[in-house]
Amino acid sequence: MARQVLALEARLRSCRNVRTIGVRPNFTDYSEREAQWIREADKIYYPTVFYADLFDSVGKLTFPSYHTYKCVQDKIKQSALFQLAGLPHPRTRVFYGSRQKSSISKHFTFPCIAKEPRGSAMGRGVFLIRNDTDLEAYTHDRHVAYIQQYLPIDRDIRVVVVGGRVIHAYWRIAGDGEFRTNVALGGRISLDSVPEAALSLALRAAGVCGWDDVGLDICCHEGRYILLEANMKYGKEGFRAAGINYYQVMEKMIDDGQI
Structure with missing residues (x-):
């Protein structure tokens, strides 16, 4: 029988081996059956920041890790963590x-x-x-x-690290007249080879920071690779551009017990 895991958020809703039950504002909003699934699960996938905190308190594992959730969209914590760990950062x-x-x-x-x-x-x-x-x-x-x-660059690298391995990496090139490389702001995806040094830095950062599902933005400045920031809610445009089915990748990692 194929392994099936339990998720709250809908990020893996298209995965065949994930049962997604949604996020309820009150735990009592879950049915008795759903609450029992949560209590019996060895690990809860994509629990949200709120529930990740609660699950950590009672010793229940989550994916992404509790450490990953602590830095979601918090640039202050991310920068302090990079500085504490001695990782290269502007x-x-x-x-x-x-x-x-x-x-x-x-x-x-x-x-x-x-x-x-x-x-x-x-x-x-x-x-x-x-x-x-x-x-x-x-x-x-x-x-x-x-x-x-300020670093005068026109491109950076997005490296997606899941479960301690790089599952995708690509360049993002800023549009004309734009200093930001974000695809949502007109940035262009390039599938040119990504230097091994950038991949190694991403893996080291994810490991040191305790992040097991993260898109790390890295640039090369004056011959040195530098971490710009971490994105725990990264988009899938780079996967689509490369013809990679994100959901199939995640399905396999779940089946193999990697996440």
Whole structure:
């Protein structure tokens, strides 16, 4: 009999070996049968941030790991973790409140990058700060400012690591007049060979950070590969461009016990 696993979120809903029951705002909204499935499952797949926290508290395994969920769309935690682990990352600082924000120009020269520190994805909430006017526009209504060194690049690499192995990697090339490489913002996917050094960095980062399902964005700057950020809710455009069936890949990894 084929192995079947239990998932809450719908990310694997097209996988034949995944039973997806949905995310309920209250645990009591699950039927008695569904609640029993959850209690008896060795591992819950895609439980959401909320339930991943609860399942970790009672010692139930999840996929992605609890460590993966702790950094979902949180650039502040990601940068601090990269820095703590000694992983290559653009120079980044977080500034809180008006007094700290007033010192940004002492730490960074123009141009620099400003980002929405939490909750942004697909390139939204990423700003190129060219001058004091741009900086004021970014900081005036934010208590927290996330500022990063600007790297003059026109492409980066998306490496998808699942269960400790690279399942896909590809280049993203920025569109004309755009500094961001996101496909959602007009970036172009290239399936040219990805250097082994970038793949090795992605595997090392995923392992050190405890992330078992992540799309890592990496660039080459001055001959050195650098981690830009981690995406736990990565898109599937790169898989489609390469003719890779994402769901079949995940099905096989589940059948083989890799995830």
